[in-house]
Amino acid sequence: xxDLTKFQSTGAETCFHGRHISPQIYDGLNGKNWSIKDxxxxxxYEALKKILAADGGMTPDQVIAEVxxxxxxxxxxxxxxxxxxxxxxxxxxxxxxxxxxxxxxxxPGTCKDRDLxxxxxxxxxxxxxxxxxxxxxxxxxxxxxxxxxxxxxxxEAALQEARAAGYLGDKILGSNFSFQLHGHHGFGAxxxxxxxxxxxxxxxxxxxxxxxxxxxxxxxxxxKPTTINNTETFAAVPWIIRNGxxxxxxxxxxxxxxxxxxxxSGDVERPGNYEIPLGTPFSKLLELAGGVRxxxxxxxVIPGGSSAPVLPAEVMMNCTMDYDSIAKAGSMLGxxxxxxxxxxxxxxxxxxxxxxxxxxxxxxxCTPCREGTxxxxxxxxxxxxxxxxxDDLDLLNSVADxxxxxxxxxxxxxxxxxxxxxxxxxxxxxxxxxxxxxxLVAA
Numbered sequence: 001x002x003d004l005t006k007f008q009s010t011g012a013e014t015c016f017h018g019r020h021i022s023p024q025i026y027d028g029l030n031g032k033n034w035s036i037k038d039x040x041x042x043x044x045y046e047a048l049k050k051i052l053a054a055d056g057g058m059t060p061d062q063v064i065a066e067v068x069x070x071x072x073x074x075x076x077x078x079x080x081x082x083x084x085x086x087x088x089x090x091x092x093x094x095x096x097x098x099x100x101x102x103x104x105x106x107x108p109g110t111c112k113d114r115d116l117x118x119x120x121x122x123x124x125x126x127x128x129x130x131x132x133x134x135x136x137x138x139x140x141x142x143x144x145x146x147x148x149x150x151x152x153x154x155x156e157a158a159l160q161e162a163r164a165a166g167y168l169g170d171k172i173l174g175s176n177f178s179f180q181l182h183g184h185h186g187f188g189a190x191x192x193x194x195x196x197x198x199x200x201x202x203x204x205x206x207x208x209x210x211x212x213x214x215x216x217x218x219x220x221x222x223x224k225p226t227t228i229n230n231t232e233t234f235a236a237v238p239w240i241i242r243n244g245x246x247x248x249x250x251x252x253x254x255x256x257x258x259x260x261x262x263x264x265s266g267d268v269e270r271p272g273n274y275e276i277p278l279g280t281p282f283s284k285l286l287e288l289a290g291g292v293r294x295x296x297x298x299x300x301v302i303p304g305g306s307s308a309p310v311l312p313a314e315v316m317m318n319c320t321m322d323y324d325s326i327a328k329a330g331s332m333l334g335x336x337x338x339x340x341x342x343x344x345x346x347x348x349x350x351x352x353x354x355x356x357x358x359x360x361x362x363x364x365x366c367t368p369c370r371e372g373t374x375x376x377x378x379x380x381x382x383x384x385x386x387x388x389x390x391d392d393l394d395l396l397n398s399v400a401d402x403x404x405x406x407x408x409x410x411x412x413x414x415x416x417x418x419x420x421x422x423x424x425x426x427x428x429x430x431x432x433x434x435x436x437x438x439x440l441v442a443a
Contacts, residue, residue, distance in 0.1 A: 034154065036161040039122040045167055047241035048126050051133060052175040058241070060091065063134040067237065069245030071257030076102055076193075076230030077305070077334045079323045088217040089227050091136035098221040099132045099140035100228040104198055106145055106190040107305040108357060109337030112261040112273050113231035117144065117151045120235070121158035125181065127234030129167065130241055132179045135227055140181045142231075143198050146188035155183045190361035194409045195228045197363070208365045209409035232261055232336075252278035256322040260333075264289040266340035267296065278322040285321055285338065296342040300425070304334020306354050307414030309421030310347075331421070346441040347426040348433055351418060352380045358415035369412035372403040376419055388434035393423055 039045070051058040058066075068083030089097065101124065105113040116124060128140050144152045159181060162168045170178045184202055191197045192207040199221050201207035220226020236258055240248045249257040256278040262285060265271045269290025276285055282301070292298050298313040303321075309331040311319070319325050326333045341350065355377040364370040376399050379392055400416035407413070423430060432440040 034119050034121060034158065036122055036158070036165055039120070043242065044122050044238070045126055045165075047238040048129055048133075048167060049173060050241060051130060052173050052177060054174070057175075060134045060136065063130060063241065066240055066245040067134070070236075070240045070248040071245075071252070071255055072233065072236055072240065072248065073256065073323060074230055075232035075236070075260065075336065077107070077307075077332075079333060082229065082233055085217075085229070086131065086135055086227060088215075089135040089137070090218075090225055093136075093225050096139065096222070096224045097135065097137045098224055098226040099128060099135065099137045100195075100198070100202070100221060100226060101128055101140070101142040101231055101234055102193065102195060102198055102228055103142055103144040103151075103231045104146075104186055104193040105148075105231070105335075106188070106193050106361075107307065107335045107337055108354075109263060109265050109302070109305050109339045110335045111263045111265075112336065114145070114148045114151045115273055116231055116235050116261075117142075117155050121155050122162065123235045123238060124155075124231055125158060125162050126167070127237035128181060129172070129179050130237050131227070131229065131234060132181075133177050137227070138178055138180065140179065141184050141202060141221075142181070143184045143186055143192070143202055146186040149185065152183055152185045159183060189363075190357075191363045191409070191411060194411065197409065198228070199226065208363045209411075211408055253320075253322060255324060260321065260336055262321065262336045262338050264338045264340065266338075267293045267342035267345070268340050269293050276321060279320050279325075282316050282319045282321055286340070289340075292340065292342050296344060298340065299343045299345055300341045300347065302331075302337075302339040302341075302418075304332045305337035306339065306357065307410075307417065308332040308334045309417045310425060311421075312425050344441065346384075346439045347422055347429050348380065348384050348439060351422045352377070352384050354418050355380050355415065358411065362411060362415070366407040366409075366412060368403045368406045369415065372399050372412070373415045375399050376403075376415070380419075383430060383433055384439070386433070386437035388430070390434065392434060393427065393430055396423060 051063055064083050064086050072082040073079040074082060103113050132140055166173055168179060168181050186192050189207050192201045194209050196210035197207045216226040216228055218225055252258050259275050260278050262274050264274055274288050300310050300312055301316040302308055302310050303326050311329055311331050315329050319329050323333045359373040359377045362369045362373050376396055379396055382388060383392055396419055400419045403412040404416040429440045
């Protein structure tokens with residue numbers, strides 16, 4: 001992983017061929033490639049060797065304890081404590097158990113996982129192998145988003161290298177631990193980022209969410225106990241094992257250990273992936289991304305991907321980039337996709353585009369989501385077209401209320417929360433458009 005001490009002292013992102021990216025992705029490579037040779041030269045697979053050492057390795061309980069100490073939280077959106085999740089796996093279960101990496105990165109604004117897999121795939125592989133050892137799992141899959149086939153090919157090439165070097169397969173590094181890992185190429189459905197829909201797709205079925213309970217830890221892939229984590233979550237594990245959970249925790253803040261990759265897009269001078277310690281002020285992240293484009297004024301930020309509630313500039317500028325601070329402000333850190341909007345943006349038009357996405361991506365299994373997302377989009381589209389009605393905002397809030405919390409998975413919430421937040425913080429723009437038949441901001 002990256003040299004976190006050096007990273008903290010410089011406080012700067014790495015720039016590679018003009019792309020502003022994260023040290024976690026490139027690990028200070030400065031042009032070196034993704035191969036196993038380069039990864040090993042940077043300390044790659046030392047964590048796996050450490051836990052499997054014949055002369056005093058680590059027990060599975062010790063590995064899980066370090067991950068718990070690190071306060072590593074799931075980097076895919078929910079932010080659930082990783083070590084606690086691993087402890088749910090029944091290690092003594094007599095049958096098959098599975099480990100799944102969720103690389104179905106379909107959240108608008110998010111582009112970190114694909115770069116991790118493209119430029120540092122062995123870090124993810126090593127993290128998955130360590131996780132499998134900790135939970136007594138012998139088979140794993142990495143479900144990769146369908147619209148990034150070159151990333152799938154890169155991961156497959158890395159798997160071949162890892163197998164040839166003895167880091168995957170039977171009796172890894174001469175130990176009694178065996179782990180088979182496979183890549184799986186999806187087909188681009190946003191709903192398959194939901195973990196149970198991903199499992200359905202992995203089994204060859206239509207990707208639709210399952211009812212919970214039972215949860216994947218007891219009834220997952222092929223009906224067997226399964227643990228699912230995000231790509232970035234697995235990528236953090238090797239550093240934690242090499243350096244200790246306490247060291248990782250101290251990089252971030254209590255309950256928010258380590259660093260986080262943020263995909264910064266929208267109205268900034270240097271969009272890209274940035275890795276910063278959790279708890280870093282948003283103002284610092286905005287500065288790393290070059291500030292608001294063309295010197296314009298910051299208007300709003302969606303801090304955790306398009307499904308997270310929008311926050312006005314004055315609120316966001318007082319936030320630190322961690323799960324608890326963003327939640328206290330009324331939004332979510334989510335996947336870490338930071339969408340920046342300047343004062344040239346019409347919030348009604350922005351919401352219209354977001355609502356269309358969720359209408360299009362709803363799997364249709366739940367009536368509130370299937371019907372409600374389309375209903376909200378049509379109302380917002382009507383408002384933007386200058387045909388809004390006086391009671392439309394109450395109608396939108398009512399429909400959102402009847403979607404949120406009433407669906408099998410969180411896609412309904414993801415569609416409803418942006419609508420409610422936009423109306424809450426930028427109601428005057430909706431009212432102006434309804435009353436004057438034209439946008440307050442000419443986007």
